Amino acid sequence: MGKVELAGPGLWTTSVGSFPKPDYILKARSQFARGEIERSELQELEKQATREWIEFQNSIDTDLVVDGEQYRGDMVAFFAEELPGLEIGGLVRSYGNRYYRKPIATGPVGRDKPLTVDWWEYAQSLTDKPVKGMLTGPYTICDWSFNEHYATRRDYVLDLAKVIRDEALDLERAGARYIQIDEPAASTRMDELDLVIEAMAIVTEPLSAHTITHICYGDFHKAYPKMLEIPVDQIDLEFANSDYSLLDEFYDNPFTSFIGLGISDVHTHTLESVEEMAEGIRKSLKFIPPERMFVDPDCGLKTRTVDEAKEKLTNIKQAVDIVKAEL
Amino acid sequence: MALRSTVVGSYPKPPEEGQQFVVRKTLHALEKGDKTVDDLKKAQDDLVRAVIGEEEAAGIDLITDGQGRWDDILTPFARNIAGFEIGGLLRWFDNNVYYRRPVAVGPLEWRGPTSVEAFTFASSVATKPVKAVLPGPVTFARLSQDEHFSDHEAFVLAIAGVLAQEAAELEAAGATVIQIDEPALLDAPEDLDLAKRAIAQITSELSSVETILATYFGDAKRLGAELFDIEVDGFGFDLVAGPENLELLSQVPDGKNVQVGLLDARNTKLETVDELTAAIEPLVEQFGADRLYISPSAGLEYLPREKARAKLDRLGEVVKKVGA
Numbered sequence: 001m002g003k004v005e006l007a008g009p010g011l012w013t014t015s016v017g018s019f020p021k022p023d024y025i026l027k028a029r030s031q032f033a034r035g036e037i038e039r040s041e042l043q044e045l046e047k048q049a050t051r052e053w054i055e056f057q058n059s060i061d062t063d064l065v066v067d068g069e070q071y072r073g074d075m076v077a078f079f080a081e082e083l084p085g086l087e088i089g090g091l092v093r094s095y096g097n098r099y100y101r102k103p104i105a106t107g108p109v110g111r112d113k114p115l116t117v118d119w120w121e122y123a124q125s126l127t128d129k130p131v132k133g134m135l136t137g138p139y140t141i142c143d144w145s146f147n148e149h150y151a152t153r154r155d156y157v158l159d160l161a162k163v164i165r166d167e168a169l170d171l172e173r174a175g176a177r178y179i180q181i182d183e184p185a186a187s188t189r190m191d192e193l194d195l196v197i198e199a200m201a202i203v204t205e206p207l208s209a210h211t212i213t214h215i216c217y218g219d220f221h222k223a224y225p226k227m228l229e230i231p232v233d234q235i236d237l238e239f240a241n242s243d244y245s246l247l248d249e250f251y252d253n254p255f256t257s258f259i260g261l262g263i264s265d266v267h268t269h270t271l272e273s274v275e276e277m278a279e280g281i282r283k284s285l286k287f288i289p290p291e292r293m294f295v296d297p298d299c300g301l302k303t304r305t306v307d308e309a310k311e312k313l314t315n316i317k318q319a320v321d322i323v324k325a326e327l
Numbered sequence: 328m329a330l331r332s333t334v335v336g337s338y339p340k341p342p343e344e345g346q347q348f349v350v351r352k353t354l355h356a357l358e359k360g361d362k363t364v365d366d367l368k369k370a371q372d373d374l375v376r377a378v379i380g381e382e383e384a385a386g387i388d389l390i391t392d393g394q395g396r397w398d399d400i401l402t403p404f405a406r407n408i409a410g411f412e413i414g415g416l417l418r419w420f421d422n423n424v425y426y427r428r429p430v431a432v433g434p435l436e437w438r439g440p441t442s443v444e445a446f447t448f449a450s451s452v453a454t455k456p457v458k459a460v461l462p463g464p465v466t467f468a469r470l471s472q473d474e475h476f477s478d479h480e481a482f483v484l485a486i487a488g489v490l491a492q493e494a495a496e497l498e499a500a501g502a503t504v505i506q507i508d509e510p511a512l513l514d515a516p517e518d519l520d521l522a523k524r525a526i527a528q529i530t531s532e533l534s535s536v537e538t539i540l541a542t543y544f545g546d547a548k549r550l551g552a553e554l555f556d557i558e559v560d561g562f563g564f565d566l567v568a569g570p571e572n573l574e575l576l577s578q579v580p581d582g583k584n585v586q587v588g589l590l591d592a593r594n595t596k597l598e599t600v601d602e603l604t605a606a607i608e609p610l611v612e613q614f615g616a617d618r619l620y621i622s623p624s625a626g627l628e629y630l631p632r633e634k635a636r637a638k639l640d641r642l643g644e645v646v647k648k649v650g651a
Binding site: 093096143217 | 339340341348351354398415416417418421423424425426427497586594596597628629630631632633634
């Protein structure tokens with residue numbers, strides 16, 4: 001298991017993963033989809049946007065930086081596009097008027113080459129702070145795709161786990177000391193939490209980096225404390241959008257891992273005040289000590305506007321500074 | 328009567344690859360103020376016409392309008408019931424699909440029909456009978472947040488009261504079959520007794536409509552044969568997510584219809600004619616063709632359009648073959 005090598009008393013700031021794409025990326029992506037520009041042209045713009053987001057995180061002194069995923073469509077499709085055995089499927093609805101292309105497993109899943117290492121190296125070259133390696137977990141890739149190949153979900157998940165493990169090992173070899181393996185789907189079916197744990201063990205067992213998973217959109221009250229058995233060093237959870245109700249669970253069953261404390265709701269235009277956020281951190285410190293606490297938004301910020309995302313991150317940093325001064 | 332095919336409700340809104348996604352574009356434009364509510368209605372009318380066209384071309388005997396005007400089965404009704412507000416996003420059962428949770432903030436009052444105009448439109452373009460679909464009162468309550476009643480039973484019965492008025496209006500508009508969806512009941516055996524009373528409130532308002540209580544996304548094992556005490560004319564089961572429902576099927580009382588979901592509405596893999604035939608034949612033997620509907624396991628909206636259409640075509644083909 002890895003350890004945190006960051007300075008200070010704890011309460012480090014980070015982000016969950018995605019940031020909004022500026023208009024020039026959205027435009028270039030649709031131009032690329034229509035065959036009007038080359039991939040290299042799109043990639044230059046994605047690099048520019050990545051650089052801008054790293055510079056922003058540097059400017060607010062973020063402790064653990066993310067690349068912002070400017071080059072990913074969504075967290076499952078990105079892997080499905082690159083991995084043999086997975087195909088990009090047709091449009092299905094996620095909610096309201098939002099749709100995504102749901103991948104289909106049509107053969108055994110494998111990996112020809114690293115998918116995220118180049119981007120991680122590029123992002124790391126732009127900052128002195130550590131950059132997180134960002135992967136989507138095997139259970140979530142399975143749950144958010146169709147399966148035409150595997151006889152059972154378990155077979156599918158365990159094959160994906162080997163692919164994600166190899167990617168994580170490549171990130172580690174490139175120098176990543178913090179690797180996040182997102183499992184937002186982990187809390188969907190309580191009867192499959194054991195499968196989530198089994199698959200994550202395959203991914204994290206050979207790693208020495210500090211490992212993190214992000215879980216959201218589920219019935220935490222049912223998944224806790226069992227979720228503590230997921231073999232990672234840190235679990236990142238959304239607190240702001242449920243008014244910190246998850247903390248109630250920690251009275252009876254202490255939270256024993258490092259935590260990623262989500263203190264800003266990502267599905268609303270409303271900006272929480274610095275004081276509101278600081279109060280959320282203070283409440284949470286009653287259950288988890290600062291040296292095991294990272295602070296971030298509830299979830300990826302990609303559905304916010306660029307300005308909204310920057311405001312939220314700036315307020316988070318200010319709230320953390322206020323509470324740190326009180327320690 | 329010959330063996331019949333039906334659908335459970337929803338159908339994909341996106342068009343097949345390469346075609347304009349008019350409904351989505353119109354909704355975006357409506358948000359910006361570049362299109363009107365009438366433009367949206369026209370786009371949705373066109374979608375419903377296309378969906379009914381696909382259902383009829385596949386030979387489906389009892390169709391729906393595909394729910395192309397709805398995001399889910401709850402919010403269109405909640406928006407039209409005084410006392411409800413619309414809250415935040417929550418996961419729709421175990422799917423990677425999210426719905427906005429209705430929040431009860433005051434006494435519930437029916438503001439007039441929600442689904443009748445859409446039903447009348449669908450009937451006018453269809454040559455086959457159209458099944459109307461209503462959310463069940465237990466599912467409605469369990470998937471909502473109650474900030475008013477603070478008593479689950481009172482909340483469920485208040486919802487049932489409103490839905491009873493909706494059902495009566497559907498019958499007046501010519502509906503001959505109404506399906507009541509209760510997927511949440513599968514995980515709530517403690518609500519079974521309440522469900523009996525609440526659903527009786529709805530069905531007792533109806534004189535000649537055939538009613539079906541639909542469950543999906545799991546098995547009804549925990550409810551057991553007591554489920555059949557609910558006053559409806561038929562029961563729907565998902566045999567893909569709930570293979571154990573097969574056992575319960577042997578306990579369906581004489582005189583009740585069954586709707587059996589055999590094609591996976593949540594996976595693109597297409598069932599073969601042979602495997603479907605093998606599953607249907609014993610059911611025909613058991614119930615007789617006239618009490619039996621064959622359907623997908625749930626609404627088909629979880630699939631891309633082409634894949635949903637392939638499931639419809641397969642369903643129509645197999646039912647025709649076995650029924651002959």
